[in-house]
Amino acid sequence: MLIKKPADVASSEITPKRAYLSRRTFMAGAAAAGASLLAGRKLLEMGSPAQVVEAGAKLSTVKGPFGTDEKLTPYKDVTTYNNFYEFSTDKDGPAALAKDFRTRPWQVKVEGLVQKPRTFDIDDILKLAPLEERVYRHRCVEGWSMVIPWVGYPLSSLLKQVDPLGKAKYVEFTTILDPKQMPGQRARILDWPYIEGLRLDEAMHPLAILCVGLYGEALPNQDGAPVRIVVPWKYGFKSAKSLVKIRLVEQQPINTWNQAAPSEYGFYSNVNPQVDHPRWSQKMERRIDGSGFFASIKKIPTRPFNGYGDQVAQLYAGMDLRKYF
Numbered sequence: 001m002l003i004k005k006p007a008d009v010a011s012s013e014i015t016p017k018r019a020y021l022s023r024r025t026f027m028a029g030a031a032a033a034g035a036s037l038l039a040g041r042k043l044l045e046m047g048s049p050a051q052v053v054e055a056g057a058k059l060s061t062v063k064g065p066f067g068t069d070e071k072l073t074p075y076k077d078v079t080t081y082n083n084f085y086e087f088s089t090d091k092d093g094p095a096a097l098a099k100d101f102r103t104r105p106w107q108v109k110v111e112g113l114v115q116k117p118r119t120f121d122i123d124d125i126l127k128l129a130p131l132e133e134r135v136y137r138h139r140c141v142e143g144w145s146m147v148i149p150w151v152g153y154p155l156s157s158l159l160k161q162v163d164p165l166g167k168a169k170y171v172e173f174t175t176i177l178d179p180k181q182m183p184g185q186r187a188r189i190l191d192w193p194y195i196e197g198l199r200l201d202e203a204m205h206p207l208a209i210l211c212v213g214l215y216g217e218a219l220p221n222q223d224g225a226p227v228r229i230v231v232p233w234k235y236g237f238k239s240a241k242s243l244v245k246i247r248l249v250e251q252q253p254i255n256t257w258n259q260a261a262p263s264e265y266g267f268y269s270n271v272n273p274q275v276d277h278p279r280w281s282q283k284m285e286r287r288i289d290g291s292g293f294f295a296s297i298k299k300i301p302t303r304p305f306n307g308y309g310d311q312v313a314q315l316y317a318g319m320d321l322r323k324y325f
């Protein structure tokens, strides 16, 4: 992104902890993880949904559409190779720094040009629609990609609850502002809070999901707990994390990265191998699939709309995608 270009990403960043954790630490961690999983199950049995969805808790899901059978990115990489600048600009920083991030209580306001504005408690969001497992490709603007089994449901299910008015043309997403908990927000790396936006028809598209988990469990904090969006045909930065506000508006929102560097990050940011980032090519990507160190991963061609062209290309019919990048 603005701070690091792909060439700056050290190969060591891709296997951050795994490489140096001693077996003993690993075993202790595994035992703790097992214990918290068990605790989660117990709470589930006790019918206490307010607790069970804390990071790591098991979620029951149904298989969702648009899946791919490409090799999954290992859980370890999905949860230790993160962009979450509110915590750190290092890829392995958020996992450690977000460890104690509080995701309960948590509310998401859905407001603006809607008939029925509403504040949703996170536990109501979890129950709003059946949770689906959606295995999506995830392409970061920096040139790496993953395949992640997200858990969520169409964002449209939430938006329909508030009845958007005819005047609403865009949706703006706001991440929590909490510098006490988020060390990155104590520096002016970006203009906080992190804001993203979609056109309303993009937000209503069945591929766009409201995401509450991955790998069958509640979202780890570093991946945007307790709720984020996932928009798989766009560069990863459009998928804002840890949301507290969703606003329907008439004008195109000013998203954080576009505001920070307008010539580098457009509003649309559809994955497009034909339109280079001003500082690097977008033609190829390194798929993080557990096969080796970052620098040794063979590059593969990037596909238009991240391979979801059949589903979404018609949203942009007639638009010059070099201009609206």
Ligand code: MTE
Pocket (backbone or CB within 6 Å): 001, 078, 081, 082, 083, 084, 085, 086, 139, 140, 141, 175, 194, 222, 223, 224, 235, 236, 237, 238, 239, 240, 241, 242
């Ligand atoms: N959302 C917030 N609030 N802050 C961020 O720094 N980074 C974005 C996006 N959402 C970011 C964010 C970028 S650049 C990417 S690639 C994805 O989150 C990374 O999501 P992941 O860590 O779950 O892979």
